[in-house]
Amino acid sequence: MTVTIANSKLSVNDIAKVRGQLLRWYDSYTRDIPWRANEGSIPAPYHIWLSEIMCQQTTVQAVKPYYEKFLQRWPSVHDLANARQEDVMAAWAGLGYYARARNLHKCAKVVAEDLGGVFPATQEQLKKLPGIGDYTAAAIAAIAFNRPATVVDGNVERVVARFFAVEEPLPTVKPKLKALAAQFYNDFTTRPGDLAQSLMDLGAEICIPKAPRCSLCPLQAACQARKQGITKQLPRKIKAKTRPQKYGHIYWITNDQEQVLFHQRPEQGLLGGMLGLPTTDWNEDSTSLTHPEYINIPTPLHIQVQHTFTHFDLKLDLFEATLKAKLPVKDIKLCWLCPMSTGDKLPSVFKKAHKILVSPNKQNLEVAS
Numbered sequence: 001m002t003v004t005i006a007n008s009k010l011s012v013n014d015i016a017k018v019r020g021q022l023l024r025w026y027d028s029y030t031r032d033i034p035w036r037a038n039e040g041s042i043p044a045p046y047h048i049w050l051s052e053i054m055c056q057q058t059t060v061q062a063v064k065p066y067y068e069k070f071l072q073r074w075p076s077v078h079d080l081a082n083a084r085q086e087d088v089m090a091a092w093a094g095l096g097y098y099a100r101a102r103n104l105h106k107c108a109k110v111v112a113e114d115l116g117g118v119f120p121a122t123q124e125q126l127k128k129l130p131g132i133g134d135y136t137a138a139a140i141a142a143i144a145f146n147r148p149a150t151v152v153d154g155n156v157e158r159v160v161a162r163f164f165a166v167e168e169p170l171p172t173v174k175p176k177l178k179a180l181a182a183q184f185y186n187d188f189t190t191r192p193g194d195l196a197q198s199l200m201d202l203g204a205e206i207c208i209p210k211a212p213r214c215s216l217c218p219l220q221a222a223c224q225a226r227k228q229g230i231t232k233q234l235p236r237k238i239k240a241k242t243r244p245q246k247y248g249h250i251y252w253i254t255n256d257q258e259q260v261l262f263h264q265r266p267e268q269g270l271l272g273g274m275l276g277l278p279t280t281d282w283n284e285d286s287t288s289l290t291h292p293e294y295i296n297i298p299t300p301l302h303i304q305v306q307h308t309f310t311h312f313d314l315k316l317d318l319f320e321a322t323l324k325a326k327l328p329v330k331d332i333k334l335c336w337l338c339p340m341s342t343g344d345k346l347p348s349v350f351k352k353a354h355k356i357l358v359s360p361n362k363q364n365l366e367v368a369s
Contacts, residue, residue, distance in 0.1 A: 026198035081112035103131025155203025161235035165224035
């Protein structure tokens with residue numbers, strides 16, 4: 001097989017050969033993942049949809065315990081649709097990208113209430129559901145319904161970039177990589193779901209980012225990057241911009257019943273709808289921070305929590321404080337809760353602060369990262 005970037009269109013025989021190599025390898029080395037159907041079984045669309053939403057921008061290893069917890073608590077799309085949104089958000093806490101959880105719940109309601117609990121089988125209909133875009137629709141259509149679809153995640157992009165020795169950098173080269181990958185997927189009706197998962201597994205287990213295991217790869221003989229000795233350099237990426245640094249204050253406010261004041265964040269915006277501790281705004285200028293009007297002058301604990309979001313780094317200084325009066329009722333949702341029963345319901349940044357603040361020796365703790 002000879003392939004160059006100038007002429008990267010494969011012959012019918014070449015495509016059939018690659019598919020055969022991938023599927024034989026997949027049959028022998030399928031990853032053990034909770035949402036994978038056993039051989040001869042039909043995947044449950046609810047399971048595939050749930051796993052694909054959770055795996056967006058998140059590793060399989062991080063997703064596994066969340067997926068199993070969700071299925072145990074809400075075994076069907078009807079169960080999830082009938083759940084309270086705050087319970088779904090709490091169960092999602094720590095997985096990040098919380099808009100996914102809000103859309104997950106919205107989608108479950110649409111499927112349960114408008115579609116009789118049945119997920120649509122086509123990409124076009126799937127994309128009409130909340131939280132489902134091009135990639136997720138293709139993955140569900142292929143894996144859950146065994147329909148031909150071009151399924152290209154980060155793992156597949158890496159395999160394709162190396163197989164064809166594509167040197168243009170990500171993310172601008174994404175459309176080209178998808179077009180190259182489509183050659184393998186187009187009109188393949190025999191095992192489209194397995195083909196998609198074979199490419200994903202190959203990228204996750206063999207064609208890994210820093211130390212690709214080329215000697216174990218079923219496509220090694222035809223891989224152009226391997227022939228050119230540039231496997232480790234691909235895919236190339238545009239250098240990421242330095243993330244801005246933001247600052248804020250976070251408050252530990254207790255009452256005489258040993259409860260702690262928590263804040264349910266607005267639906268829109270970062271960590272939307274999630275439970276957290278009261279904070280200031282998060283600004284790049286640390287000198288512009290002002291304490292909320294509803295608290296008395298707080299006491300600094302000289303402890304700082306550090307957290308990294310996708311688009312910025314955050315440093316939060318911890319304070320103990322008391323309320324001036326009763327809870328404000330306008331434009332902010334505050335509530336008193338037992339601190340020992342809330343830690344696992346918090347997103348990671350607040351979980352870090354909570355862990356420090358419930359400690360009886362917090363004054364002696366070092367800065368948390």
